[in-house]
Amino acid sequence: MSEPPAPRLIAASGPLSGTITVPGDKSISHRALMFASLAVGTSRIVGLLEGEDVLATAAALRAMGASIERGADGVWSVDGVGVGGLLQPAQALDMGNSGTSTRLLMGLVASHPITATFVGDASLSRRPMARVIEPLAQMGADIAASPGGTLPLMVRGLCPAVPIRYTLPVASAQVKSAVLLAGLNTPGMTQVIEPIATRDHSERMLAGFGAAVTVEEGPEGRIIAITGEAELRPQQIVVPGDPSSAAFFMVAASIVPGSDITIGNVGLNPTRTGLITALRMMGANITEAQPRLVGGEPVADLIVRHAPLSAIDVPVDLAPSMIDEYPALFVAAAFAQGRTVARGAHELRVKESDRIAAMAAALRAIGVRVEEFDDGLAITGSGGDQLPGGGVIATQLDHRIAMSMAVAALQCRRDVTLDDAAPVATSFPTFFDLLDALSGAHAGGGA
Secondary structure, X not given: OOOOOOOEEEOOOOOOEEEEEOOEOHHHHHHHHHHHHHEOXXXXXXXXXXXXXXXXHHHHHHHOOOEEEEOOOOOEEEEOOOXXXXXXXXXXXXXOOOHHHHHHHHHHHHOOOOEEEEEOOOOHHHOOOHHHHHHHHXXXXXXXXEOOOEEEEEEEOOOOOOOOXXXXXXXXXXXXXXXXXXXXXXXXXXXXXXXXXXXXXXXXXXXXXXXXXXXXXXXXXXEEEEEEOOOEOXXXXXXXXXXXXXXXXXXXXXXXXXXXXXXXXXXXXXXOOHHHHHHXXXXXXXXXXXXXXXXXXXXXXXXXXXXXXXXXXXXHHHHHHOHHHHHHHHHHHHOOEOEEEEOOOHHHHHOOOOHHHHHHHHHHHOOOEEEEEOOXXXXXXXXXXXXXXXXXXXXXXXXXXXXXXXXXXXXXXXOEEEOOOHHHHHOOOOHHHHHHHHHXXXXXXXX
């Protein structure tokens, strides 16, 4: 049974002020659980994101033999089974809304002598899995998907699997990671070639766990190689704050006059900072305080103050480093002076929703002039003035649509209603609480 919709009314806000920390990075949280589950011994994870997507990963790994527990202090302990040690799950693995869980775990299963069936919610069951199926099938996995290459699907792993050299046809950290994870239990060297660099959390963390991973630049792009059969060592992991979650508050403080906020402990991996680059190009006032390295990942506190924004042509080469942040960028563009053009983001069509169409409709509902392209949007901004608002936003079961439009509502003349705020819990359960805290509780309340 699916949960009933949870509508939420968002009212305009005065200046945002205060200091917050956002939940742990979702990408790093997923990978920390997976790699720890393949290590021999006990790993400890501090700052794990406890959203529904990451909890789906934990549940699936438990079903395949790992012991994963949350301590009373919020620290997670993982006793791994070792590479090659995953057990046959007794029932289908329910991935909920998490595409990352699905694609990466498909890679893990592909080189183990087990069979796993993956199921998910209505939104996830529409998302394409063919891009992962193709390379894993080349490695020898037998994968039976629903029509269109979607869930439910079954993966029958091959052990030993066949190492491959695979060039990514689209920039996708999830596909790259799935192949590398399959390569962990595959004798020989498995290589992934990235013509366009994507987020590199898998490579960084696998090296930290002791895998033989190399990254080289070649004429074809980045060449990431992993040598199986790996032996992973348990680790102590501190998960930095998720820049994709911080994105909403960076935009909120930028568009609401008088705002001055600090977002602590944000991960600033260079493959994830495209939104900060784009916002600064628009004139945003974002400074980094106390830059530091935590677990091999660059981290800093971000100080964001309101600033007038100007329209830009968003550089296409920023797309891989901000693909999840485009909905937040579109909101910033809605309050900029002039016409912002953001293209080269075809991948947005196949996220939790069609984020190009969903954001175009949502912005029009609050009075924004939008032109839609196959690969992005052109948005004519208000020059910093409040927008009319008053619309009902179809969030399309997409957490990022809901959060982005909650931010837009802070600078609207009339209240804005989200038709369903429940999906926010998949990645950011405390989002509305933090928004309330910064804005003086103007954003609270159900509709």
